[in-house]
Amino acid sequence: MKRRDHRLDDGGYFFLPIFAGCLIVAGLVHIATIFLLPRLAEKDAFARISAIAEPHKVVLLPDGAGGPFDDPALAQGVCRFDLAQGPLRLRATLAPDPLMLFSFHARHGQIFYSMTDRSATRGKLDVLLLTREQLNVVEASDPEDELPQDLRIIAPTLEGFLLFRALAEFPGEMGDAKARIQSLTCGLDRDQSPEQARR
């Protein structure tokens, strides 16, 4: 009994360090897990898309295959990429009015580029997605007196996906919206494939 009284009398010196220690450890664990989660999560958008879409082609997301908080008025399609196999080329011929959204997602969920159909010049979109090393190779073979005609985007991760969304302004237009997504061409860039580069 006497001993316990002594501990209570010591001004909290027994419990205070334990309490502070717990908070510090809790803070570190919390921060570490929040930062690690995107790398460990098994049900993230990339996993969801990998399960239904082969890389380097445009795949429409079937109904119910989207994520939470999707806009029901949008048709969605994806093009998965793996830059280890070479740069990715996206080409589109877009009608002037309907809304088309393009976003570029890195492996762990980060959106590293996004644009709408308004970014197209004269209805054409030509995007080359590559790594910094691949960009160096491409730039080395660029003609010196011409500006490149394509938009070149550096991806922060080798794997990831492009997400295409088309607005169906009226419920009956969902089919048209899906057709607009399927009219996109997305695949390994033929000019920059590894076989070509080796020659």
Add this chain to the structure above:
Amino acid sequence: MLQIFKLIIIALIGLGLGLRATYYAVERGQDEGFGDGLIFGSVKAGPWTGWPKSGSRDADPYARALFARNGETPLGLTEGLSFLARADSGGKTINPFCDYVVKGSIPAARFWTLSALSPEGRPLATISERHGFTSSELLRDTTGGFEIRVSASAQPGNWLEIPSDQHFVLMLRLYDTALSANPFSVTASAMPAIVREGCQ
């Protein structure tokens, strides 16, 4: 001996608390709406809350952790802006037994949509199979104003049907909007109000 015991206690309690905090931030937050609040850089305008940075390279760690867990693909900042409402303009949580009218102004955007979703962000099962309205299909009055009636029973005009016994949230999306350049400048008066009408 006491020192080692202390360290073990600290490590165990700290680990428990830290994991608990992460669980609340990411898992429970999805169902109950705490998670939305934890993401930094939110912009509030009336009943609406948006997280414009979630769709950019500047997405904060909480946003990334949440999206990694729920598989959400947010809108890219230059694609448009999303705003979520879990409460009405009076500050009361949206109640599935009440009727609501969404009306007022809307920030300039090439297109916008208003949709009702479950609190977890999934489509609601309705008989009319309507989950939302786009700016193109909306019936407007002579001055270009609009009113969307959110109700479980049929309404004249723009009727957004909701199931009578299921909680829901409202989501407003602005596509191709000049607001993307400065999303934090949006004010309550620029956004539509969510007005509660009668309740069952």
